[in-house]
Amino acid sequence: MFSRTVIRSATRSFSTSTVALNHANRAIAYTQNGDPAEVLNVITYPKLSPPSPNTVNIKFILSPINPADINTIEGVYPAKPSWTSDLASSGWGSKGKQVYVGGNEGLAKVVEVGEGVEGLKKDDWVVMDKPQLGTWATSRNVSFEDVIRLPATGLTEAHGATMTVNPTTAYNMLHNFVKLNQGDWVVQNGANSAVGQLVIQIAKALGINTINLVRPREDMAPLHRQLEGLGANKVLTYDELNDKSLRGKIKEWTNGKGIRLGLNCVGGDSTTAMAKLLGQDAHLVSYGAMSKQPLSLPTSLHIFKNLTSHGFWQSNWTKTHSRAEKEQLIGDLATMMRDGKIKAADHVVVTIGGQETNEEAIEKVRDVFSRMAQGKFGKKVLLRLEDFSG
Numbered sequence: 001m002f003s004r005t006v007i008r009s010a011t012r013s014f015s016t017s018t019v020a021l022n023h024a025n026r027a028i029a030y031t032q033n034g035d036p037a038e039v040l041n042v043i044t045y046p047k048l049s050p051p052s053p054n055t056v057n058i059k060f061i062l063s064p065i066n067p068a069d070i071n072t073i074e075g076v077y078p079a080k081p082s083w084t085s086d087l088a089s090s091g092w093g094s095k096g097k098q099v100y101v102g103g104n105e106g107l108a109k110v111v112e113v114g115e116g117v118e119g120l121k122k123d124d125w126v127v128m129d130k131p132q133l134g135t136w137a138t139s140r141n142v143s144f145e146d147v148i149r150l151p152a153t154g155l156t157e158a159h160g161a162t163m164t165v166n167p168t169t170a171y172n173m174l175h176n177f178v179k180l181n182q183g184d185w186v187v188q189n190g191a192n193s194a195v196g197q198l199v200i201q202i203a204k205a206l207g208i209n210t211i212n213l214v215r216p217r218e219d220m221a222p223l224h225r226q227l228e229g230l231g232a233n234k235v236l237t238y239d240e241l242n243d244k245s246l247r248g249k250i251k252e253w254t255n256g257k258g259i260r261l262g263l264n265c266v267g268g269d270s271t272t273a274m275a276k277l278l279g280q281d282a283h284l285v286s287y288g289a290m291s292k293q294p295l296s297l298p299t300s301l302h303i304f305k306n307l308t309s310h311g312f313w314q315s316n317w318t319k320t321h322s323r324a325e326k327e328q329l330i331g332d333l334a335t336m337m338r339d340g341k342i343k344a345a346d347h348v349v350v351t352i353g354g355q356e357t358n359e360e361a362i363e364k365v366r367d368v369f370s371r372m373a374q375g376k377f378g379k380k381v382l383l384r385l386e387d388f389s390g
């Protein structure tokens, strides 16, 4: 395991310009599971060698921190991080040390292409096709088959950086469980989450209406403005689920047509109450468990309303679908983004500057994670790691 002491001495020894140039790369990495605010470190490693056949050197532009990344570092997520064998030559990850670079998703630019690589050239924007590649880094060497090229124009960096997890999840959940027609209604909780914001926008583009449930807060007006601005038809708090007049209101909004799809990323009592709003033959799709409470569904909903309850995991979809299908999905989403139908979820960019020492970088990274744990950002955090020049 590398310790902060090791990193300190490493930083000091890399302080001459020659060494700094050789150690131009940085990554946010860990050697043991635990609280990210305690176990994450920042490491430097040498410039990448020219790519070997069938591989490309890529430089990351922006990489998000998703809830699943935190669970992966904690060691409680089913997907396990890849061992970073390509960093072994730098001294990190050698001698049996397991070093993992954080991050599953990200936007990168191709900087150099190895022999035999097809369909990619310098400066292409790419996203990851292999899970847990370790995207919180400046540059990595990867197999060309582990990345997918993004369409060239019309996307922002934030669109690209957040393409493969949340928009794909929202799109698939709206398409793969029940056939929805224009004018149909969907109900979802965690509606202000990044996935929720994508559900609202994709549903609107498809002509589908949404009822959006969120946690109550003192001033609801900004959240109403934000979600309605994205196309939300109705925004309610979980407390309002207890309002006895709600069913009548929903009947009015939907013209009596039963809601056929419910999307759940929260669990607990409010999800039980949400499921009761669903109509005949509806589908409840659970994709997250933010409240950490179990999901409990009344038996009567299954018997009398023929409710079907599913789980959805985008990683499994990615594993079980062909490259052509994945490219098609990303292409469809990119078109919607380019046409202005999908804005990237509300986000903030945190930059680890090239001049910052590793100590400063570690402090900044750990502070980001501890503020995230306290819910202080309220929006998606995207990391930008500049080349190390300190």
Ligand SMILES: NC(=O)c1ccc[n+]([C@@H]2O[C@H](COP(=O)([O-])OP(=O)(O)OC[C@H]3O[C@@H](n4cnc5c(N)ncnc54)[C@H](OP(=O)(O)O)[C@@H]3O)[C@@H](O)[C@H]2O)c1
Residues within 6 Å of the ligand: 066, 067, 068, 165, 166, 169, 190, 191, 192, 193, 194, 195, 196, 214, 215, 265, 266, 286, 287, 288, 289, 290, 291, 292, 312, 313, 314, 315, 375, 378, 379, 380
């Ligand atoms: N299954 C899949 O393939 C898949 C794909 C993508 C995401 N996900 C999951 O979907 C969920 C949302 O992901 P994201 O990236 O969209 O997250 P995000 O943008 O970070 O949003 C987190 C959401 O969770 C809510 N939340 C946090 N703590 C909560 C609690 N104790 N009780 C109720 N709500 C709580 C937040 O509401 P406040 O604003 O009120 O705090 C916010 O709406 C996560 O569980 C993630 O792992 C699953």
